[in-house]
Amino acid sequence: AEISYVMIKPDGVQRGLVGNIISRFENKGFQLKALKLFQTPKDVAEEHYKDLKEKPFYPKLVDYIISGPVVCMVWEGDGVVASARKMIGATRPLEAEPGTIRGDFAIQVGRNIVHGSDSPENGERETAIWFKEGELMSWDRTMTPWLVE
Ligand code: GTP
Numbered sequence: 454a455e456i457s458y459v460m461i462k463p464d465g466v467q468r469g470l471v472g473n474i475i476s477r478f479e480n481k482g483f484q485l486k487a488l489k490l491f492q493t494p495k496d497v498a499e500e501h502y503k504d505l506k507e508k509p510f511y512p513k514l515v516d517y518i519i520s521g522p523v524v525c526m527v528w529e530g531d532g533v534v535a536s537a538r539k540m541i542g543a544t545r546p547l548e549a550e551p552g553t554i555r556g557d558f559a560i561q562v563g564r565n566i567v568h569g570s571d572s573p574e575n576g577e578r579e580t581a582i583w584f585k586e587g588e589l590m591s592w593d594r595t596m597t598p599w600l601v602e
Pocket residue numbers: 505510513514543544562563564565567568569570571
């Protein structure tokens with residue numbers, strides 16, 4: 454099944470947006486597979502954003518991600534990767550539509566509150582970076598037949 458690695462960045466945690474953001478994914482109907490509050494070691498942040506290593510903002514990005522606890526999540530469902538990206542909104546929050554997480558809560562690209570995987574492959578890759586196997590739950594959700602046929 455398709456999974457997305459979604460992370461509430463340190464600014465989202467500090468600003469008290471954890472419940473609001475989790476609620477959006479719960480309300481949409483995706484299934485929670487893993488969840489934790491986590492202080493990120495530098496090497497984990499570097500591995501996660503390794504494709505951006507050559508960007509001028511990379512050192513600041515890593516410092517931002519390790520600046521405080523994050524909330525790490527894995528959400529499962531058909532189409533969850535693209536849908537989560539839509540729910541999160543454009544990378545630059547002033548360009549993000551109202552109704553999206555960044556559109557509702559953020560101003561700057563360097564403080565854009567939340568991460569979502571950009572492909573199903575990266576959903577798998579990032580989940581393996583942030584979670585140990587035993588932290589992922591397979592569970593029967595009784596609501597599922599009311600969400601998907
Ligand atoms: P993520 O979900 O966090 O991966 O964001 P994204 O997929 O919308 O954007 P991308 O992967 O291109 O960039 C990753 C993160 O780097 C962004 O979310 C920003 O936090 C940061 N970032 C990207 N571009 C800039 C920039 O021009 N300046 C700064 N300061 N940060 C940037």
